[in-house]
Amino acid sequence: MLARKILRLTFLCIAFTSLVIGCSSDDEDDIDLRNSADFAVLTANTVDADIAALGKKLYEDKQLSGDGTVSCMSCHDVAKGGDDGRPTSLGINDQEGPINAPTVLNASYNVLQFWDGRAATLEDQAGGPIENPKEMGGNIADVIVYLKGDTEYSNAFAAAFSDGVTEANIRFSIAEYERTLVTLNSPFDQYLSGDDDAMSEAALRGAQLFAKIGCSDCHNGPALGGSSFEKLGVAKDYFKDRGNVTEADYGRYNVTANEAHRHQFKVPTLRNIELTDPYLHDGTVTTLDEAIRKMATYQLDMTLEDDEVSDLTAFLKALTGEIPGA
Ligand code: HEC
Ligand code: HEC
The missing domain is CATH 1.10.760.10 (Cytochrome c-like domain)
Structure with missing residues (x-):
């Protein structure tokens, strides 16, 4: 956590410095998304x-x-x-x-x-x-x-x-x-596969931000999720703020009876996320905008600017792929 914070601070400093010396948005500090271990193109399963x-x-x-x-x-x-x-x-x-x-x-x-x-x-x-x-x-x-x-x-x-x-x-x-229900060919997959024009500028900025601030510490892999269990409320007590805690809110604890797993949930995939509102395990969040802000607050201890939220939204919308049979 601390290491991540230091990394993030370093980023902010670099970002600030490049602003001062007038670098453009696709400068050297950008993460090479195509070669990042956090991202991968979705591929179809072999089935009968x-x-x-x-x-x-x-x-x-x-x-x-x-x-x-x-x-x-x-x-x-x-x-x-x-x-x-x-x-x-x-x-x-x-x-x-x-x-x-x-x-x-x-x-x-x-x-x-x-x-x-x-x-x-x-x-x-x-x-x-x-x-x-x-x-x-x-x-x-x-x-x-x-x-x-x-x-x-x-x-x-x-x-x-x-x-x-x-x-x-x-x-x-x-x-x-x-x-068979794998949603191939989203703009992000096309971008990862080499098409520089597959995503809008806003979506590209959003993808960089997603990686830099640490969304991809949890939402990673080909599905941008589904690979681990994480607590909802790493940085701030989500359940105290929401109130009315039910057994379903205990998450992974219900399976393992391990206190460390209380309020841990499978990190959801962010593929096709624009189609699957309302959000979170309790279904309390109705818009992508609000889901992103809540994640920043409760998982990363940060407050995002409006333009950052809109870039992240553009990126998440670029994760919508082709629905098989549709
Ligand atoms: C009444 C609504 C309902 C019906 C009917 C239903 N599901 Fe679900 N399904 C849910 C809910 C709610 C969950 C989440 C439950 C939980 O995590 O405790 C879920 C979870 C799942 C998951 C896990 C997905 C993940 O990301 O963990 C799969 C896969 C799934 N259902 C497939 C099916 C299949 C196949 C059927 C038919 C045999 C089915 N469901 C019928 C409501 C339903
Ligand atoms: C520490 C791990 C962690 C980090 C960091 C994190 N998330 Fe999440 N995210 C989760 C978990 C766990 C959930 C599911 C929580 C729940 O519903 O109980 C979730 C849920 C979501 C959802 C709702 C998905 C759905 O299907 O309901 C969105 C959207 C989302 N995250 C986006 C982001 C964005 C954007 C960032 C960066 C600003 C981010 N997340 C950072 C772990 C994380």
């Missing part, structure tokens, strides 16, 4: 197309829920950014969930799944919502009966797997579909 197509069908099928009203798609609408646009989700019988739905787009890049990392893989995750009484309120045994009784499904399972319809194969198929 038939199994992914079967997974897509399951993902969109409301019959997997207890009363035929909810599918994965209800809370993770792929075309709309892979989430539900609500502060917290609405499950079967209009039940409010405790936490904001993260996007499924690029979820294959997450080190673990869920805000608190309680599922290790997409396969582990995929069965949960079907049986969660507040989400789809169904059960796997009924789902298996339904799929076996449906000719199209049972043929597709028989073609893909030697053991046909099983819980493991249902989970694998849904996960295989999710692995």
Whole structure:
């Protein structure tokens, strides 16, 4: 933390000096984003197309829920950014969930799944919502009966797997579909791949700022997130300011019971972030502008100028890629 602060101070000094001696914005102090270990181009996963197509069908099928009203798609609408646009989700019988739905787009890049990392893989995750009484309120045994009784499904399972319809194969198929949901070709990826004109000047300034002030200490890797767990409120007590703390706010602590993990959350991906408001695990932040300012305050102990926020916003918008199938 201290080292980071000294680094940041050094930066400010250099920035100030270059201002005085009149350097332009793309001076030597700029970080070489293309060769930085913090950034990488998103790349597609290798998948079995038939199994992914079967997974897509399951993902969109409301019959997997207890009363035929909810599918994965209800809370993770792929075309709309892979989430539900609500502060917290609405499950079967209009039940409010405790936490904001993260996007499924690029979820294959997450080190673990869920805000608190309680599922290790997409396969582990995929069965949960079907049986969660507040989400789809169904059960796997009924789902298996339904799929076996449906000719199209049972043929597709028989073609893909030697053991046909099983819980493991249902989970694998849904996960295989999710692995196709990588949003390639954002302006930032095009820039990283060598196209100097792919991003606006504002977005380029924002990318530099993002790296220099330390956003990328947490939001890094191809998904700009998903690679670690960090406390919300590193620099200032977020939960004291917000009030009304719930169990969902304990984050990673709920999984590990380690006091050091209280209020730690999986660092969310910033890919396609302009599409997935409202923000944060509690869904309390409605605009990107406010999310950026809150991050500066609570994670970095700094106050950003308006032009810095607008540059960072331009950069984050340059992270919107092509949504598969849209
Ligand atoms: C009622 C709404 C709802 C339904 C239906 C639902 N989800 Fe979710 N999903 C959520 C919420 C809320 C979370 C976050 C829960 C948490 O982290 O504690 C989540 C988390 C996830 C994650 C983890 C993403 C990450 O970044 O950690 C994946 C992947 C996912 N869901 C896929 C699915 C699949 C596949 C289905 C269908 C089998 C499904 N969801 C059904 C609301 C829903
Ligand atoms: C110390 C680690 C850390 C730093 C530094 C950090 N973030 Fe975050 N960021 C997080 C975590 C953790 C979350 C999720 C917090 C939560 O919802 O509980 C988050 C959430 C966000 C979100 C909302 C994402 C969503 O899907 O809801 C945005 C946008 C964001 N950060 C942008 C930034 C920007 C821009 C910076 C630099 C000004 C920054 N972050 C610095 C860890 C960090």
